[in-house]
Amino acid sequence: QLQLQESGAGLVEPSETLSLTCTISGDSIVSSGHNWGWVRQAPGKGLEWIGSIYHSGSTYYNPSLKSRVTISVDTSKNQVSLKMTSMTAADTAVYLCGRTIRGVVGVFDIWGQGTVVSVSS
Amino acid sequence: DIQMTQSPSSVSASVGDRVTITCRASRGISGWLAWYQKKPGKAPKLLLYPASTLQSGVPSRFSGSGSGTDFTLTISSLQPEDFATYYCQQANSFPYNFGRGTKLEIK
Numbered sequence: 001q002l003q004l005q006e007s008g009a010g011l012v013e014p015s016e017t018l019s020l021t022c023t024i025s026g027d028s029i030v031s032s033g034h035n036w037g038w039v040r041q042a043p044g045k046g047l048e049w050i051g052s053i054y055h056s057g058s059t060y061y062n063p064s065l066k067s068r069v070t071i072s073v074d075t076s077k078n079q080v081s082l083k084m085t086s087m088t089a090a091d092t093a094v095y096l097c098g099r100t101i102r103g104v105v106g107v108f109d110i111w112g113q114g115t116v117v118s119v120s121s
Numbered sequence: 122d123i124q125m126t127q128s129p130s131s132v133s134a135s136v137g138d139r140v141t142i143t144c145r146a147s148r149g150i151s152g153w154l155a156w157y158q159k160k161p162g163k164a165p166k167l168l169l170y171p172a173s174t175l176q177s178g179v180p181s182r183f184s185g186s187g188s189g190t191d192f193t194l195t196i197s198s199l200q201p202e203d204f205a206t207y208y209c210q211q212a213n214s215f216p217y218n219f220g221r222g223t224k225l226e227i228k
Contacts, residue, residue: 039165047157047165047208047219062216063122096164106217107155107210109176111164 002026004112006097012119018084022097022112029055029078035100036080038071039108040093050095052105053080060105087119123147123211127220133228138199142223144192144209152188153213159222160205169194170212199225 008020022036029036037052037060051061053071061069070083080097094116098108124147134140144154155170167176169185172192182197196203204227209220 046221047159047210049210049217049219060215064216098164101167101170104170104212106215107167107170107212108165109167109170113164 002099002110004097004099004110006095006112006115008115008117010116010118012087012091012117013121014088014119016087018082018087018091018095018117020082020095020097020115020117022080022082024078024080024099027099029073029080030075032099033102035060035105036073036097037100037106037108038080038082038095038097040091040095041114042090042093045093048093049106050082050084052100089119091117092119093117122216123150123214123218125209125211125218125220127207127209127223129223130221131224131226133226134199135228136199136201138228140196140199140225142194142207142225144187144194144220146190146192146211146213149189150211150213153211154185154187154192155210155212156183156185156194157208157210158203158205159208165208168207196225201227 035052038050068085094114096114097112099110126145152171154172156168157165159165173185206222206224
């Protein structure tokens, strides 16, 4: 059964860099043919697509975040990672990783449970 | 960017009611629209994609329609587990923006 599990620092200081990892079990990033990506939800707000990646390394980013975001894959560990620089309080959110529908970059059919990230000194 | 506008922002209904939620895109997206259900503390659940295609395992009381700029999600007979927030998302062009959500509450 496919499972995704986010991990990483839950508290980040302003101006620092967020690093999150999504570990995939029950499917192979390389052979699945799916894209993988990240979405976030700030407190009391809606969902925001951050970006997606294919196992080949092709990436797709939300232009509003592109200058601060890097999504990468580690095929040996079957993981997808998110790095976001220059964090501010506005980046406080639940961050979710997901698998996209095959052939579609940003529509997610399987999700992790999400990880809470707070930006505060 | 394509902006997605959902209405209403919240709706109160009773078990057994029929509920319709609308989503409007700021420009045409053909049928490239997804609908999700989101409950507090839970991951979103993909209900339909493209606009009228029910995902595997989703009850048939959920249905979607529309193309171009105007879309609807209909729940034919509300069940207790359906009370949640519903989001639309366009998948026509980057960035894949979501609507602001429609909160479905128990009357």
